[in-house]
Amino acid sequence: MTSARLLESWRVAGLLFLLTTGGCLDQMPGKPNPASRPKLPSEQTxxxxxxxxxxxxxxxxxxxxxxxxxxxxxxxxxxxxxxxxxxxxxxxxxxxxxxxxxxxxxxxxxxxxxxxxxxxxxxxFKPTLAGGDAPPYTGELSTQPSAEQIARGEKLFASACAACHGDSGQGSGDEDTAPGRVNDPALLSLFSNQALRRIIITGRPDLGMPNFAETDGRDSDFKPLTSEEIDDLVALLAHWRGRPQQVASNMGPGE
Amino acid sequence: MNARLRQIGTWIDRRLGVRDLLAHTVLHPIPRELESPMGWWYVFGSASLTFLLLQILSGVGLALVYVPSADQAYESLLYLDYEHPLGWFLRALHYYAGSGMVVMVLVHMTQVFLQGGHKYPRELTWCVGVVLLLCVLGMFFSGQILRWDPDAYWGLAVAGSMAGRVPIIGPDVVHVLLGAETIGAAALSRFFALHVFVIPGALLFFLAIHLWLVLRCGVSAPPVPGQIVDRATYDRDYAESLKRGVPFFGDAFWRDALVSALAVIVVVVIAAVLGPKGPTDPPDPTLGGANPRPEWPFLWLFALLSLSPREAETFIILVFPLLVIGVMFAVPFISNRGERAPSRRPVAVLSVILIYTTLGVLTYLGFTAPWSPRMEAWTADPVPVEIVKRSTVPQLVGGSVFQYKNCRNCHALDGVGGRRGPDLTSVGTRLTRDQLIMQVSNGTPGGGLMPAYGKQISPAELSMLVDFLVSLRPEGQPAAGWATPGPSLGAQQAAEPTYAKQLPPPDAS
CATH class of the missing domain: 1.10.760.10 (Cytochrome c-like domain)
Incomplete structure (x- = not known):
């Protein structure tokens, strides 16, 4: 191939290259997406x-x-x-x-x-009330639960919770499937009464814990827990904690 | 038309007289052996030169828009990336062609070294080449600063601190580099001047000398085992071989052109697919999440510094680079004659393998930087779902404590999270409950990497945290236990030390 012809073919190839790239560069994946334009973390909305x-x-x-x-x-x-x-x-x-x-x-x-x-x-995350009604988020959390209330709580615990959490909240035998103990003062000291109430109402649908109304694993005559019954359960857990109210550990940041 | 142009050309050249010089340059003879396939080894220098031209063109394009002032530099880059037509592509091209230039220069140097091209009489060509490499690296470093994002100016802060360690003149060096004692607007102006005037000026000057030397000393013929470089006879033999030589403008030129064109196409495609690099977060020195790390040609040094003991720091910062540069300058004087073929120079070949392996491993380490904590991991890296699904209530709370107390920033779960400390996905098989309590409360014994958390964590939190950690083990794997001394060593359940019995066991009934 002579130099002149070679030069000619190079020229054609270069021209083609420029035309193709120039035309579609704007569609290339390297083009920055305006949505990913950097922002100050405080401007992120x-x-x-x-x-x-x-x-x-x-x-x-x-x-x-x-x-x-x-x-x-x-x-x-x-x-x-x-x-x-x-x-x-x-x-x-x-x-x-x-x-x-x-x-x-x-x-x-x-x-x-x-x-x-x-x-x-x-x-x-869409809020929905499946059954139409649910106990209110906040309840009557007495500061000094009576022995009576704790006894009511124990009875409710036996019917609503014991199947998985053990008769007195000690957890059930099979470590692989059981949700473990809930009567541990250390564990309960990391839960506020309000958080306990919330968990009893909502359960943990993602981990298979039933909510206040569901019958999974519970007796067939189980009735949805009322707001007062949930208060009684919280009173029992607070009793296990050893303190009616959770006391802040004053260990965390921002306190 | 053509005749008219030719007439003008002749008129100019009668006064300028460059036609002969150009013809001489383009048609200068090179050894005939380069027409063999061995000639393909000689293309990397011109590919580097092509990238330089690309850098000049794209750099001029960028300079038309870029504003080298501390309050507008960042904004002008965002304007290029998001608003100016194809501005993003120009930035990407400039970055990847610059990267390609470093690669090509290194490949070119390696080829010359392996084939003994640096030996007599081309020592000076090599030394000027080393200066060119330093210029290219200087361009890379100063270019990174111009991005003026947190990575850039914190990177500059690191460089400034390094320069400040120079004995006696350290503070003055810092002042000259930054234009002040701290990083600010003056630093950006200085690095802009370095990047577009000073270093390119030096680069072009030394490049001219390099090319002149290539023309004057000639292109070395491909090495032949047994053909010895001897100062007494080399010049005569080389001149003799050039009498049978071929002009550069021929096969050699077309090979160079082809490889250069391919290199440009590769860089254009990479730039179009990967897009521009940075800028990252807006320049705000109060932001805590900056991740200052140098550009890839310097990552090996970054890794070396990060992994070396504290006592070696000053040596690695001040003496080691000078040593490396000194050795590179000394190469053609250390091995000045003798064999050129790599098959007869095992030390040279082994050195190259050793150097590139070391650089490769260090660069990889610098890229992954497993020693840096991930400061946002505690709120941003979810606990692996598989762990959550098998956790008991205390373990779930322990998992929250694990995140809340920032453990995740240094300890990964399933490979996600910080990597300063060990991955804890199976820590339950390695450490017992008591060992974990000790480790969390007291940190690494003897003031090691892990701080003591005893005063930052409540007993209840520690109890839950350790419950969680003990549970971290693959399915079916027993928890770590204590080996019992004596004949019962094989027993599955080993005895616990006495103080452990005072603590509540993990699943007390």
Whole structure:
């Protein structure tokens, strides 16, 4: 091939290359997506990004199947008041592994971002009341439960909880399938009475724990727990804890 | 038309007189052996040169938009990435062609070294080549600073601290580099000047010398085992071989052109697919999540520094680079004559293998940086679902404590999370309950990596946390136990030490 002809073919190839690349460069995967334009963390207003960065570590990637109680739980979202969500994200729950997220309490989020999270929980994970009715989120948590109330709680525990948690909350024999002990003072000291009430009402649908009304694993004559009955159960758990109210461990940040 | 142009050309050249020089350059003879397939080894230098041209063109394009001021540099890069037509592509091209240039220069140097091209009489060509390598690396470093994101200026902070360690003149060096004692607007202006005037100027100057030396000393013929470089006879033999030589503008030129074109196509495709690098978060020194680490050509040094004991730091920062550069300059004087063929130079071949293996491993380590905690892991990395599903209530609470107390920032679960400490996915098979309590409360014995958490964690939290950790083991694997001394060593359930009995067992009934 002579130099001139070679040069000619190079010229044609180069021209073709320029035409093809120039035309479709705008469709190439390397083009930055405007949605991923960098922002200051405090300017981030996307619920999903905020949730992934701040909540998924404990509450699970999709708001369930994390070690902490699920947020992606229709029943929970149906009964929890908006101001409670806002307050718990802002201040955390003292003495539990739920930290304060407000920047002013050495958290990482602005008030606006906390608002987005609190509202977003209810719009992204749909709240539904399956049975139509449920006990209110907050109950009458007496500061000094009577022996009577504790006795009522024990009776309820035997019918509603003992099948999985053991007769006196010690856990059942088979370690692989049992949910383990719930009568441990150390364990209970990391739960507020309100958190205990919430778990009894909503159960843990992601891990197979039935809610206040479901009959799975319970006696056939089991009736949905009433608000007062749930108070009695909480009183029993508080009795096991050794303290009627949870005392903050004053060990966490933001306190 | 053509005749008219030719006339103008002749008019100019009668006054300028470059036609002969150009013809001489393009048609200079090279050894005939380069027409063999061995000639394909000689293409990397010109590929580096092609990338340099690409860098100049794309760099000029970027400079038309980039604003080298501390308050607008970052914004102008975002404008290029998201608004200016094909601005993102220009940035990507500049980055990947620059990377390609480093690669090509290294390949070129390696080829020259392996085939003994640095030996007599081309020592100076090699030394100027080393200067060119340093210029290219300087371009890479100064270019990274111009991104002016947290990685850039914290990276510069590291470089500044390093320079500050130079004895006596350290503070002055820092001042000259940064224009102040700390990083600020002046630093960006200085690195812009370095990146577009000073280093390119030096690069072009030394490149001219390099090319002149290539023309003057000639292109070395492919090495032949047994053909010895001897100062007494080399020049005469080489001149003799050039009498049978071929002009550069021929096969050699077309090979260079082909490889350069391929290299450009590869870089264009990579740039179009991977897109521009950075900038990352906006420049705000109060942000805690910055991840300062150097660009890839320096990752090996970053890894070496991170992995070395503290006492070696100053040596690695100040003496080691000078040593490496000194050795590179000394190469053509250490092995100046003798065999050129790699098959007869086992030390040279082994050195190359050793150097690239070391660089490769260190670069990989620098890339993964397993020694850096992941500061956002505690809220952002979910506990693996499989672990959650098999956990008891105390273990679930322990899992929350594990996240809440930031354990995850240094300890991964299922490979996700920080990697400063060991992955704890199966820690239950390695440590007993008591050992875990000791480890968490007291940290690594003797002031090691892990801090003591005894005062940062309540007894209840510790109890739940350890419940969780003991449960971390693959299905069917027994928990770690204590070996009983004596004949009962084989017993499955080993005895626990006495103090363990005072603590509540994990699943007390």
């Amino acid at each position: 996307d619920f999903q990004v905020l949730f992934a960065r701040s909540c998924s570590g404990c509450h699970g990637a999709d708001g369930k199947l994390g070690p902490a109680p699920p947020l992606n739980d229709p029943l929970f979202l149906a009964i929890v008041p908006d101001e409670v969500l806002l307050d718990v994200i802002t201040r955390g729950r003292r003495g539990t592994p739920m930290p304060a997220f407000d920047r002013r309490l050495s958290g990482t989020l602005t008030a606006e971002q906390i608002q987005i999270l609190a509202e977003g929980l209810k719009t992204h």
